[in-house]
Amino acid sequence: MPPLRNASSDPPTPASPPPSGPLPGERGGWEVVIGMEVHVQPRTRSKMFCGCAVGQPGDPPNSNVCEICLGMPGVLPVINKAAVEACLKTALALSCEIPRHTKFDRKNYMYPDLPKGYQISQYDLPMSVTGYLELDGRRVRVRRVHLEEDTGKLIHAGDKLHKARESFVDLNRAGVPLMEIVTEPDLRSADEARDYAVAVRTLLRTIGASDADMEKGQLRAEPNISIRRAGSTELGVKTELKNINSFRALHRAILFEVARQTEVLESGGTVVQETRGWSDAEQRTFSQRSKEFAEDYRYFPEPDLPPLELDAEWIEELRRALPELPGVRRSRLVSQYGLPTADAVLIAADRDHADLFEAAVAEGADAKPTANWIIGEVAPSGKLPKPGALADTVKLVSAGKITRDQGREVLAESVETGRAAAEIVARHGFAQLSDESAVQAEVEAVMAANPQAVADYRAGKKQALGALMADLKKRSPQANPKVASELLLRLLG
Ligand SMILES: [Zn+2]
Numbered sequence: 001m002p003p004l005r006n007a008s009s010d011p012p013t014p015a016s017p018p019p020s021g022p023l024p025g026e027r028g029g030w031e032v033v034i035g036m037e038v039h040v041q042p043r044t045r046s047k048m049f050c051g052c053a054v055g056q057p058g059d060p061p062n063s064n065v066c067e068i069c070l071g072m073p074g075v076l077p078v079i080n081k082a083a084v085e086a087c088l089k090t091a092l093a094l095s096c097e098i099p100r101h102t103k104f105d106r107k108n109y110m111y112p113d114l115p116k117g118y119q120i121s122q123y124d125l126p127m128s129v130t131g132y133l134e135l136d137g138r139r140v141r142v143r144r145v146h147l148e149e150d151t152g153k154l155i156h157a158g159d160k161l162h163k164a165r166e167s168f169v170d171l172n173r174a175g176v177p178l179m180e181i182v183t184e185p186d187l188r189s190a191d192e193a194r195d196y197a198v199a200v201r202t203l204l205r206t207i208g209a210s211d212a213d214m215e216k217g218q219l220r221a222e223p224n225i226s227i228r229r230a231g232s233t234e235l236g237v238k239t240e241l242k243n244i245n246s247f248r249a250l251h252r253a254i255l256f257e258v259a260r261q262t263e264v265l266e267s268g269g270t271v272v273q274e275t276r277g278w279s280d281a282e283q284r285t286f287s288q289r290s291k292e293f294a295e296d297y298r299y300f301p302e303p304d305l306p307p308l309e310l311d312a313e314w315i316e317e318l319r320r321a322l323p324e325l326p327g328v329r330r331s332r333l334v335s336q337y338g339l340p341t342a343d344a345v346l347i348a349a350d351r352d353h354a355d356l357f358e359a360a361v362a363e364g365a366d367a368k369p370t371a372n373w374i375i376g377e378v379a380p381s382g383k384l385p386k387p388g389a390l391a392d393t394v395k396l397v398s399a400g401k402i403t404r405d406q407g408r409e410v411l412a413e414s415v416e417t418g419r420a421a422a423e424i425v426a427r428h429g430f431a432q433l434s435d436e437s438a439v440q441a442e443v444e445a446v447m448a449a450n451p452q453a454v455a456d457y458r459a460g461k462k463q464a465l466g467a468l469m470a471d472l473k474k475r476s477p478q479a480n481p482k483v484a485s486e487l488l489l490r491l492l493g
Contacts (some may be wrong), residue, residue: 034187042086048177049077059169069175071116096131113152121148141184148178189256253278339368344492359387365394389414392421442476
């Protein structure tokens, strides 16, 4: 195997056209350029090359390990088909090309969380290349989606006072499958980078390739960031931020890094190419190590695994089985149901919510109020009602038969008990008074009970109306608030 020549830090890729259109994110004469690597744990039961369970955070340390993921001499890894399938589905959903031939390579380095002395990854023949993700009508080019294995975890403990420091190694994550989704440097602001990461998560969940739970470390973002003079076409020196595990941290870390680089360059300094970490406690990035180059890793084809020849028919099968993707569904929610784009974006971001929306509308609820209920009530609650219960609630509230507050209770109770909306309304005696003569009696009673507020209002203190409405709501929660306030205004006038 000849040594790799002219290897840069990034594996070779085909040339792609530059992004078109105006470049947002310019800042004081500087343009921000961000490329992103997103590391995702695909949804599999077992590890990448052995039968160990992928496990959960909190499992006893070193409980999901075997001779293969520990890299004992003489053992043979076996490729996990479910991981390959998740990677291919992701690549197809990102409109990537899938080469017929792919292979795994050894990336050699020594670190205590990597007892094998190498990580099995993919170098020059990744599982997919040149795709894109549509973001606000603009294409963010995806360079490649490939598969590799995760490393173990170091836990540094110890007592600062006595300087008795200890480090522990937990190898439960060693060998857990990871997909790496790499973009071209097409992102132009912290906002865009965060939106891209959110869109990737939505996509992964929609196609079922990963649960992408950031709290469990199933999705980590690694942006590389540089700045350049606006109008320049050359890339500046970039720094790479490692292992960012929340969208908020991603956004803040990029803002910090852009400000730091701007200050360095404006004071006549130079940005050093390096890997930096993000400290959430201190809200700043810090230098971790100077950037390695690919030749440092001495990549070579993994001798224990055969090259993979991907069956074209299998790829087509996976492509045909992909569900409607979030971007397509978003457009359809606008065109088919007349939803405002902002609502469609929120609803299409969660496949369960989008399914619920369409099912509830199919059961006769109007589209816009159904969207409002999903965005305003269902999404924050984190619980999914049955489509029929949501449809009935929306219909009852829209028709003025129950109040919005009662609607919330109906929905919550239907999630808890599975009862139908009509049954819950009957059990609680929920019913809204919309009949004008019935509401008028209530309004007159409130006015009689609050002569001072009535006098104040008539003397020009308009805020007295609020007190009267509040008392009305207390005495007569059934009264339709819209009918009541109209009547109140008429009787006061
Ligand atoms: Zn194992």
